[in-house]
Amino acid sequence: MIQFFGRSNELQLEKDASSRYLPIVISSMVFLAALALAGLFSIHSAVENWSTAVSGNLTVEIEYEAPRKLDKKVKITVDFLRTFPGVEKVRPLSLEESAKLLEPYLGRADVVKDLPLPRLIEVTIAEGSALDLVATAKKLSDTVPGARLNTHRPWLNKMITLARSVQLLAAAIMFIIGITTVIIVIFAARTGMVMHQEIIEVLHLTGAKDTYIARQFQNYFAKLSFLGALPGLLIAVLVMQILGFLTSQLEASLITAPTMIFEGWIALAMLPFLVALLTMGTVRWIVMGSLKRMM
Amino acid sequence: MVRFENVGMRYGMGPEVLRDINLHLAPGSFHFLTGPTGAGKSSLLKLLALSHRPSRGLLTLFGQEVNSLKREDLPAFRRKIGVVFQEFRLLNHLSTLDNVALPLRIAGADEEQIYKHVTELLDWVGLGPQVDAKPPTLSGGEKQRVAIARAVINRPQLLIADEPTGSMDPEMGLRLMHLFQELNKLGTTVVIATHDLGLIKRFSNPVLYLKDSTLYSSRSDEYLDQYHRSSL
Structure with a gap:
């Protein structure tokens, strides 16, 4: 009914x-x-x-020095990082690539690349890797003075809180x-x-x-x-x-x-x-x- | 069937509208209920219809004390009672057939059986051609017949009617009184509230009369004598 x-x-x-x-x-x-x-x-x-995007990627930043010294430091850093188990890929960014990243903030890349820019190295960590980031960062800065491992974690934490x-x-x-x-x-x-x-x-x-x-x-x-x-x-x-x-x-x-x-x-x-x-x-x-x- | 023992009733915190009512209705009895307007007839009918509980005293219906009835038991008790309201209380948006079928549908009867019984009864009360008519299109007398048909459709053990023939022509009134009598012969206990002395005289059933919120009972001839003496 x-x-x-x-x-x-x-x-x-x-x-x-x-x-x-x-x-x-x-x-x-x-x-x-x-x-x-x-x-x-x-x-x-x-x-x-x-x-996921950020935790699998690290950036190494090497302070600006004379170009020849800087290239040498980059090579040492790349070789040093490749010895770590769990590191999947280490790719140094060229000066042009760094300048391109800064283009939205500082202006044309061909001008920016003449500035005293630090060198960047992109590091990709293998999925499920148990790499100790704090220890790695310390070892890196001891081996290569002026090199700093950036985990993006503080930035990500703020984003997650928001x-x-x-x-x-x-x-x-x-x-x-x-x-x-x-x-x-x-x-x-x-x-x-x-x-x-x-x-x-x-x-x-x-x-x-x-x-x-x-x-x-x-x-x-x-x-x-x-x-x-x-x-x-x-x-x-x-x-x-x-x-x-x-x-x-x-x-x-x-x-x-x-x-x-x-x-x-x-x-x-x-x-x-x-x-x-x-x-x-x-x-x-x-x-x-x-x-x-x-x- | 129905027993009142020192029953009193009040609405909320108001004064008692019924006082010390003592009454016993045997199964299959037929009573008229009368009394002046405001004497408490409607309140007494509300108690009988399980619409209200008494404020004090014992009211027993079908062997059960009403105040001790659980809420979930009430529908089953109410299905044994047929009520004809003075103001009909028909559902204006439903057809005559659906209005009369209401108690059967609520009880979960089979649709085929419902149609058969309802049309039979409507024919009997002279509303056969109006099965599909809606109450607003019916006359007062027709509405009253629909209300009576609804009250008796499921063969109640107790039938309560408030002025059931008030809006009808005398012939139809008598016809319906005969219907009540037939139901009574089949074992239904009938209580009819009325002011119609002619009806009381013609059918000679015992009279319950309310005066100053208290109930008295007498034979119909005694009541009529007393009524005529007091009005002289």
């Missing part, structure tokens, strides 16, 4: 003014929740990417959205109860169980929430695509832009169902509670 997503046959909640705007409110809530959820997942994946804070903020926003949705649904359900008190009494006196009445409310409100959640989610995905496109236009060579991972898409797809379930549970709880106060 009462289908899951069907009409509330006796109570005819469809004609209520109290719940007419619920889908719009739910839609807005789901829009915000979807953006927060997308933020949570994409930042999480970005942190993983940065961490990312985690943003994640925490997104989770807090999700929580607030959840609470707000529950409160809105509670008000709508209570209003519905008051508006249909007379029919509820007839149903009760005709032998209807509380669950029979509650089912009509919970199914109807779950339907409203589900249908409201769909456009909210759709708009959020569109906004995310636009933001993704704009981010991809940025030439940020240092870090990769956050991207949604598969689990994130799954979570987004589940959002309308979760909202419908949350609504259903809330409405059932409220209606059953109110019915218990009647005889």
Whole structure:
């Protein structure tokens, strides 16, 4: 008689003014929740990417000296690093390459390369390697004075702290959205109860169980929430695509832009169902509670 | 069937609307309930319909003390009671058939059986051609017949009716009183609240009358004599 997503046959909640705007409110809530959820997942994946990218790469910086002395130091450093187990690749950057890296900050590379630039060596560590970076850095600076091993760790730590804070903020926003949705649904359900008190009494006196009445409310409100959640989610995905496109236009060579991972898409797809379930549970709880106060 | 022992009832913290009610309705009995407006007839019917619990005293329905009934037991008890509300309380968006079918559907009856029983009963009360009509399109008398059909469709053990023939022409009123009598003969205990002295005189069933929130009972002729003496 009462289908899951069907009409509330006796109570005819469809004609209520109290719940007419619920889908719009739910839609807005789901829009915000979807953006927060997308933020949570994409930042999480970005942190993983940065961490993987940075922890496998080291940079050795050798202070500027006379070019001949510097070339010699570079060769010693390269030979020294290649003796370490776990070091996969050691590649000294040419002066032109270093100048090219500084071009966005200092101007044309052909001019920059005439400056007293330190020499850089890119070191790639084998995956799963147990290389002791602190000991390696010390040995290197003892062997080659003026050489410094840069692990990028302090920079990455700051980035991770920032990312985690943003994640925490997104989770807090999700929580607030959840609470707000529950409160809105509670008000709508209570209003519905008051508006249909007379029919509820007839149903009760005709032998209807509380669950029979509650089912009509919970199914109807779950339907409203589900249908409201769909456009909210759709708009959020569109906004995310636009933001993704704009981010991809940025030439940020240092870090990769956050991207949604598969689990994130799954979570987004589940959002309308979760909202419908949350609504259903809330409405059932409220209606059953109110019915218990009647005889 | 129904036993009241020193039952009192009040709404919230208000004054007692029923005081020291003592009453025993035997199974298969037929009573009229009468009394002046505001005497507490509706409140007494609410107690009988399990719509309210007594504030004090013992009310026993079908062998169970009402105040000790668990909430989950109430629907099963209410399905044994048929109620005809004075203001009908039909569901305006449902058809005549769906209104009458409501108690059967709530009890989980088979749709085929529901249709058969409901159409039969609607034919009997003269509403056969109006199975699909919605209550707002029906006259007062027709609405009342729908309300009565809804109350009796699942053969209740106790039938309570508040002014059930008030909006009908005398012929249809009598027809429905005969329906109540037939149900009564089948074992249904009937309590009919009415101000209609003609009805009380014609059917000669015992009369329960409320005066100053207290219930008295008498034979119909005694009650009518007393009524006429006091109004002279």
